[in-house]
Amino acid sequence: MAISRVKTSSILQGFPKSRSLLAGNTAFSPSSFESIATVTVGSGGAANVEFTSIPSTYTHLQIRGFARTSRATYGVDALRYQLNADTGSNYSWHHLRGDGATTEASAGTSISYMESQRILGTTTGASFGALVMDILDYKDTNKYTTVRVLGGVDVNGTVGGIGGAVMITSGNWRNTNAVTSIKLYGDSANFAEYSQFALYGIKGA
Amino acid sequence: MTATYEKIATTTLGSSASDVTFSTITGSYTDLVLICQVKGSTTITPYLQFNSDTGSNYSWTNVAGDGSTASSSRGSNQAQSRLANQVYVDTTLNMNIIVNFNNYSNTTTYKTFLSRANKTGTDGGAEALVSLWRSTAAISTIKVYPSGGTWSTGSTFTLYGIKSE
Numbered sequence: 001m002a003i004s005r006v007k008t009s010s011i012l013q014g015f016p017k018s019r020s021l022l023a024g025n026t027a028f029s030p031s032s033f034e035s036i037a038t039v040t041v042g043s044g045g046a047a048n049v050e051f052t053s054i055p056s057t058y059t060h061l062q063i064r065g066f067a068r069t070s071r072a073t074y075g076v077d078a079l080r081y082q083l084n085a086d087t088g089s090n091y092s093w094h095h096l097r098g099d100g101a102t103t104e105a106s107a108g109t110s111i112s113y114m115e116s117q118r119i120l121g122t123t124t125g126a127s128f129g130a131l132v133m134d135i136l137d138y139k140d141t142n143k144y145t146t147v148r149v150l151g152g153v154d155v156n157g158t159v160g161g162i163g164g165a166v167m168i169t170s171g172n173w174r175n176t177n178a179v180t181s182i183k184l185y186g187d188s189a190n191f192a193e194y195s196q197f198a199l200y201g202i203k204g205a
Numbered sequence: 206m207t208a209t210y211e212k213i214a215t216t217t218l219g220s221s222a223s224d225v226t227f228s229t230i231t232g233s234y235t236d237l238v239l240i241c242q243v244k245g246s247t248t249i250t251p252y253l254q255f256n257s258d259t260g261s262n263y264s265w266t267n268v269a270g271d272g273s274t275a276s277s278s279r280g281s282n283q284a285q286s287r288l289a290n291q292v293y294v295d296t297t298l299n300m301n302i303i304v305n306f307n308n309y310s311n312t313t314t315y316k317t318f319l320s321r322a323n324k325t326g327t328d329g330g331a332e333a334l335v336s337l338w339r340s341t342a343a344i345s346t347i348k349v350y351p352s353g354g355t356w357s358t359g360s361t362f363t364l365y366g367i368k369s370e
Binding site for chain 2: 151
């Protein structure tokens, strides 16, 4: 019989709920991916979201976001991020972006933040941006820290003459300290209500 | 800290299929991740609909590279979204697609999802795509289907849930 539809209820129907590799044991889930903390922005908005006191018990970190700012006029905004409250010109970034009409590649060097342009939605555009940010080898004190981001927002066309965009970003922090805090903020305006950022830790073997 | 990233459902097609639909998705997670390895009966674009919504409520924007040029397109007021636009599923080589559905179960906002697609060979390349579903309903059904023809035998589709705390 061809399997063309999958229902979680039908998978479980008539069978004991096998929650582990050995049926009948307690719930199984990969132990290498853990939730650390989540921030959801309230009705007053927020100038930034910051994860602090990040434990050093993981190999990599991942931030999964769904966010927008209160920026006027346009439907997109840029996400900026700093590590360990370092506001010096110790960051750089590169990106590849598509906005529905053109592709663009650009970079920032020796600046005070890393940036992913046009991956946040806005209240003006009514959309939220989605993003997945990986902070790789974040506790390794032998090398600079590298960040990569996949993110984007779609506004069903254009808002204020600018379309949504999808992009990939790489960022670099020229510091060998372990990352213990991450600050996220919008370029043009505060984060708006319902914006959410969740921090996860990924363990190595 | 709580471990998360759970497999919700998976299927490997034993014969060709016109669609794969994950239904009765609960709101137990924060995000969903769908991983597909697919071939088709012909050269096709991978489509997607939520909650059986066939209205013109979808839009998307992509960026892609095919080995010689980079390009970007958008679709507005579409009857379905897509997981890739310029990298095509074909009959010979598997196409890998990873889709992130962030905050899928909230009932306040429109839904945005991110897709990454990769394939080598003819009509291959690397692509990222963002899509909007203009509905505040929680996503409870995800239908993945080809623009024409069928998914081929052996194609795999696995849905994971990630829960934040």
